[in-house]
Amino acid sequence: MSLFYVKLMQSVIVFFALLSFASLANRPEFEVELKNHLFYPAEIEIPANTKVKLVIYNRDTTPEEFDSFDLNREKVIFPQKKSVIFIGPLPPGRYKFFGEFNPNSAQGTIIVVPKKSAIDTNIETLALAYNASLAANSLLLKEVLHVN
Amino acid sequence: MLINTVILFLRDALPIFVISIILISMLKQQGIKLRWYYLALLTSVMLSLILLNTMDEVAHTLDDTGREWLYACLYIVCYFVSLLLLSQLAIVKRPLSALKLTLVRLCAVALTVIVMTLNGANFLIYITGFWHQNNASNALVAGVTLGVGICASIAVLLYFLMAFIERYCRLIREALLIVFSVGLLMKATKLLIQIDVLPGNRLLWDSNYLITENSELGQLFTVFFGYDATPTLLQLLLYISAIVIAFALIFVSSTLSKSTRTIVSHKEMV
Numbered sequence: 001m002s003l004f005y006v007k008l009m010q011s012v013i014v015f016f017a018l019l020s021f022a023s024l025a026n027r028p029e030f031e032v033e034l035k036n037h038l039f040y041p042a043e044i045e046i047p048a049n050t051k052v053k054l055v056i057y058n059r060d061t062t063p064e065e066f067d068s069f070d071l072n073r074e075k076v077i078f079p080q081k082k083s084v085i086f087i088g089p090l091p092p093g094r095y096k097f098f099g100e101f102n103p104n105s106a107q108g109t110i111i112v113v114p115k116k117s118a119i120d121t122n123i124e125t126l127a128l129a130y131n132a133s134l135a136a137n138s139l140l141l142k143e144v145l146h147v148n
Numbered sequence: 149m150l151i152n153t154v155i156l157f158l159r160d161a162l163p164i165f166v167i168s169i170i171l172i173s174m175l176k177q178q179g180i181k182l183r184w185y186y187l188a189l190l191t192s193v194m195l196s197l198i199l200l201n202t203m204d205e206v207a208h209t210l211d212d213t214g215r216e217w218l219y220a221c222l223y224i225v226c227y228f229v230s231l232l233l234l235s236q237l238a239i240v241k242r243p244l245s246a247l248k249l250t251l252v253r254l255c256a257v258a259l260t261v262i263v264m265t266l267n268g269a270n271f272l273i274y275i276t277g278f279w280h281q282n283n284a285s286n287a288l289v290a291g292v293t294l295g296v297g298i299c300a301s302i303a304v305l306l307y308f309l310m311a312f313i314e315r316y317c318r319l320i321r322e323a324l325l326i327v328f329s330v331g332l333l334m335k336a337t338k339l340l341i342q343i344d345v346l347p348g349n350r351l352l353w354d355s356n357y358l359i360t361e362n363s364e365l366g367q368l369f370t371v372f373f374g375y376d377a378t379p380t381l382l383q384l385l386l387y388i389s390a391i392v393i394a395f396a397l398i399f400v401s402s403t404l405s406k407s408t409r410t411i412v413s414h415k416e417m418v
Contacts, residue, residue, distance in 0.1 A: 027344070051344065051348070053344075062277045062278055062281065063273050063274070063277040065274075069356060069360070069361050069362055069377060069378070070354075070356075070378070072338065072341075072348075072351070072376070072378045073342055075215075075216075075342065076203075076207070076215065076270070076273060078203075078204045078207065079277070081204065081207075081208070082212065083207070083212055084211065084212040084213065084343075085342050085343070086341075086342060086343065086344040086348070087348075088348070089348075089349070089350065090350075091350070100152075100156070101152070101156075101274055101277070101278065102152075103152060
């Protein structure tokens, strides 16, 4: 009987070890911020049929609960802290989420788009960020040259 | 804020009222006095306050998944404690031994304490977070008062409804405890899917158009039998197997107790 229990325990450990491998996998990461009981950005595009990691930052001084019936998720985010949830894989569509403690103001949507357009959007965002930093650098360079 | 407080109170406090009524009614049937409930109540209040003050740290352990792990593990424990309780309270009425009565009391205390502590801490996070906001305290007090009224009404109705239905269906209390604890098991799977421990494959259906999960009816269904408007295949399979296992356990324990009684009475006759 004790051997049976040992085997059962081993199986349970192996089962959870196998399950935890899933969480080790690299998931595409997306971020959303909560400021003055509003989500920024209010719309997030994620690729279809892919599990993604959503990092939520609460910049407010009060707690908030990220909630979504469309996504079947709910999670408390403490003031000035971050929280992590995994969503998907989802078919293309719009999935609403809201702050359970401030449902009238804290609202947002996850837009699930076919993989290619999600990548394009990400590239566009990256390009914009890259251009902005380039412009800032060139301004700084001009200023340095001007001083010299 | 008032309506939001009422909704949040219903979500967090209704499970406490429901489990309390089911357990009080079940244990009363066995002639157990209410002392166990006062102990559970006191322990839960203390643990809720401790959890409220440590939740922030707990939530940030294990890569920000600590809260989910804690809640999911305790909900799973609740299911198994319910099974243990049901196996002890066999359907065939018989005087329980002192040891079994203690075990029954312990199971009831454990179930009440877990449900009360987890839900209580959840609601306290909301209350303490918004108490100092401008004009929020009045709305919070009014919301909690309304919520207590609604929950107490549902609890009283449930108590008398169970007593009424028991005339026609003897299994009503046990069935209610089973679906309630399976509901907790569903909450646990939901949390484990959320942190990517269990696979969250595509949703089987979306019955929000029929009964919205956030509506009053949806909240009631969620509390009583773990209603989920958007379940996954894994959740559905777990739900069915958990219910089947619990009912099978009741059947086996009642059959065993019947056969034991027959053997005892046969020996007494001899």
